[in-house]
Amino acid sequence: xxxxxxxxxxxxxxxxxxxxxxxKRYDLIPNILKADIDHNRQGSLLLEIEGEQAxxxxxxxxxxxxxxxxxxxxxxxxIDEERCVECSACVAACEIGALRCDEEFKLKFEADKxxxxxxxxxxxxxxxxxxxx
Amino acid sequence: xxxxxxxINERIASGEAVVVTADEIIxxxxxxxxxKAAEYVDVVTxxxxxxxxxxxxxxxxxxxTPGLRMEKIYLNDVEAYGGIAAVDMYIGATQASIxxxxxxxxxxxxxxxxxxxxxxxxxxxKGTDCYPRREIETxxxxxxxxxxxxxxxxxxxxxxxxxxxxxxxxxxxYMGILQPNLSNITYCTSGQLSPLLNDPLYxxxxxxxxxxxxxxxxxxxxMGTQFHSGVARDEDGRPLSPAATLAVVGDMKQxxxxxxxxxxxxxxxxxxxxxxxxxxxxLDEEMLKTVCIKDSDIAMNILDYSVSDGAKPILKKxxxxxxxxxxxxxxxxxxxxxxxxxxxxxxxxxxxxKEQIADKAFYLTEMVQSFPQGNKLNSxx
Ligand code: SF4
Ligand code: SF4
Numbered sequence: 001x002x003x004x005x006x007x008x009x010x011x012x013x014x015x016x017x018x019x020x021x022x023x024k025r026y027d028l029i030p031n032i033l034k035a036d037i038d039h040n041r042q043g044s045l046l047l048e049i050e051g052e053q054a055x056x057x058x059x060x061x062x063x064x065x066x067x068x069x070x071x072x073x074x075x076x077x078x079i080d081e082e083r084c085v086e087c088s089a090c091v092a093a094c095e096i097g098a099l100r101c102d103e104e105f106k107l108k109f110e111a112d113k114x115x116x117x118x119x120x121x122x123x124x125x126x127x128x129x130x131x132x133x
Numbered sequence: 134x135x136x137x138x139x140x141i142n143e144r145i146a147s148g149e150a151v152v153v154t155a156d157e158i159i160x161x162x163x164x165x166x167x168x169k170a171a172e173y174v175d176v177v178t179x180x181x182x183x184x185x186x187x188x189x190x191x192x193x194x195x196x197x198t199p200g201l202r203m204e205k206i207y208l209n210d211v212e213a214y215g216g217i218a219a220v221d222m223y224i225g226a227t228q229a230s231i232x233x234x235x236x237x238x239x240x241x242x243x244x245x246x247x248x249x250x251x252x253x254x255x256x257x258x259k260g261t262d263c264y265p266r267r268e269i270e271t272x273x274x275x276x277x278x279x280x281x282x283x284x285x286x287x288x289x290x291x292x293x294x295x296x297x298x299x300x301x302x303x304x305x306x307y308m309g310i311l312q313p314n315l316s317n318i319t320y321c322t323s324g325q326l327s328p329l330l331n332d333p334l335y336x337x338x339x340x341x342x343x344x345x346x347x348x349x350x351x352x353x354x355x356m357g358t359q360f361h362s363g364v365a366r367d368e369d370g371r372p373l374s375p376a377a378t379l380a381v382v383g384d385m386k387q388x389x390x391x392x393x394x395x396x397x398x399x400x401x402x403x404x405x406x407x408x409x410x411x412x413x414x415x416l417d418e419e420m421l422k423t424v425c426i427k428d429s430d431i432a433m434n435i436l437d438y439s440v441s442d443g444a445k446p447i448l449k450k451x452x453x454x455x456x457x458x459x460x461x462x463x464x465x466x467x468x469x470x471x472x473x474x475x476x477x478x479x480x481x482x483x484x485x486x487k488e489q490i491a492d493k494a495f496y497l498t499e500m501v502q503s504f505p506q507g508n509k510l511n512s513x514x
Binding site: 085086087088089091092093095100101104105106122123125126127 | 319394
C-alpha cells in the first residue's frame with residue numbers, strides 16, 4: 001500500500017537518517033515529496049511511502065519512538081479551520097464533490113474523494129486552504 | 134396594539150423586551166399567530182456576513198512636527214487616498230498592494246489595524262510653507278492614531294443575483310469560481326436573515342439607524358450607492374431583483390476581526406467579508422408579517438456571467454430555498470449551487486445582537502430620515 005506521512009522533527013533530531021532506516025529496516029520505498037529541514041530549528045518531511053501495511057505500522061512506531069511526530073495525510077490539501085468562515089466558495093470549485101456543505105452550512109471535506117486538482121486553494125477567499133506540497 | 138421605538142427601548146431598559154432572530158420568528162408566528170406574535174415580540178434581529186467590495190476606512194493618523202501634507206500615502210504598500218486634508222486618508226478595501234498585488238490589499242490593512250497590528254506608513258508631500266516636511270516612513274497602530282472609522286458606501290444588498298456560466302471557459306469572478314457549461318451556481322445574501330429583505334419597504338431602516346457593524350455599534354449613514362428602490366416588487370412589497378443598499382459607518386476601534394475578514398477572489402482581486410446586524414422593531418402586525426419572510430419567499434435570478442456585453446440574461450428565476458438546497462434544476466439539468474457568504478457567521482451575529490439587546494447593551498434608534506422609494510439606476514454612456 002501507499003500512504004503519505006508528514007514527519008515533524010524536534011530540533012535535536014533533524015539529522016536522523018530516517019529515510020535510510022525506512023528502506024533498510026522496514027523494506028519501504030520512501031519518496032520525498034517535500035523537505036523543509038533547518039538544522040537549527042524544527043524540520044518537516046513529507047513522504048510518500050510504499051510497502052507492506054504491517055511494515056508501515058512498525059515504521060511509524062519506530063519514528064514516534066524516536067521522538068518524531070508522524071501524521072498520516074489522506075489528502076493533498078489542509079483546511080485551516082481557524083481561518084475558515086464557512087463561506088463555501090471552495091465548494092463551488094470542487095467539481096468532484098469532495099468539499100460540500102451540509103444543511104447547517106458546515107463545511108465537509110471527504111479526503112478520499114479528493115482528486116488533488118487544487119482548484120479549491122484558488123477559490124478560497126480567506127486563503128484558508130493550502131497544499132501540503 | 135402598535136408600539137413605538139421609544140416604548141420598545143423602555144422595555145429593553147427594564148429587561149422585559151422579547152428579542153428573537155429572523156430565523157426564530159418564523160416558527161413563533163406559525164405557533165401563536167401573527168397577531169399574538171406582534172404583541173409578544175419587540176425586536177427581530179437580522180444579519181449578513183458576505184463579501185462587500187464597497188468598504189473602506191477613513192483614518193486620521195495625527196500630525197508630525199514639522200508638518201507633512203500627505204499627498205501620496207501607502208499603508209503596508211497599499212495606496213490610501215490622500216486627496217483630503219493633511220493627515221486624513223481613505224483606504225479602500227479593494228486597493229491592491231504595489232508589492233504583493235492581488236494577494237494583499239486595503240482589506241488586509243484594515244483588518245490588521247483592527248487586530249491591533251502595526252502597519253507601515255509611507256507618505257509624501259510636495260512641501261509647503263505650512264507643511265514643510267516632504268516624506269515620512271513610520272508605523273501606525275489603531276490605538277495610537279486619532280480617528281479610524283469604516284465608511285462603506287454600499288453594503289448589505291437587498292437581494293443579490295445568483296451566478297452561473299454557460300460558456301466553455303471557467304470564469305473567475307467576485308461570485309467565486311464559475312465552472313464551464315453550466316456546472317455550478319453561486320449565490321450571496323443571507324436569505325431570511327437578510328436585513329433589508331426583512332424590512333422590504335424601509336419602514337424602520339433609514340438614515341440614522343443604529344446597527345451592528347463588524348462587532349461595533351455603527352449607523353446607517355446614508356442610502357447606499359446604486360440604491361435601486363424602484364425595482365419591480367411582489368404583492369408584499371418584496372423586490373424581485375437587487376434593490377436597496379446601505380452606506381454604513383462605525384468606529385474601527387470597537388470592531389472585532391471575528392466579524393470582518395479580508396477576502397481574495399482569484400483573478401479578480403481583494404474584497405472584504407463584512408458582518409452587519411440590523412435590529413427590526415416590531416411596531417405592529419404589518420411589521421411582524423414582513424419579518425416572517427422565509428427562504429422560499431425570496432426570489433433570486435440566476436444570471437449568466439459569461440455574457441459581459443449588455444445585460445446578463447436570466448437563466449432561471451429560483452427561490453433562495455432552492456439555491457440553498459444545493460441543487461437547482463435548469464432546463465432539466467441538475468446544477469450544483471453553493472453560497473459565497475458566511476451563513477453561520479450571519480446567524481452568530483443575529484444571535485449576538487439579540488443577546489446585546491436583551492442585556493441592555495444595544496438600544497434601537499428612530500431613523501432621522503427615510504430612504505427614497507422608486508429610485509432608479511443610471512448607467513454610464
Ligand atoms: S483539491 Fe480539487 S478535488 Fe480536492 S478538495 Fe480541492 S477542489 Fe476538491
Ligand atoms: S472557501 Fe475557504 S473560508 Fe470559505 S468555506 Fe472553503 S475553506 Fe472555508
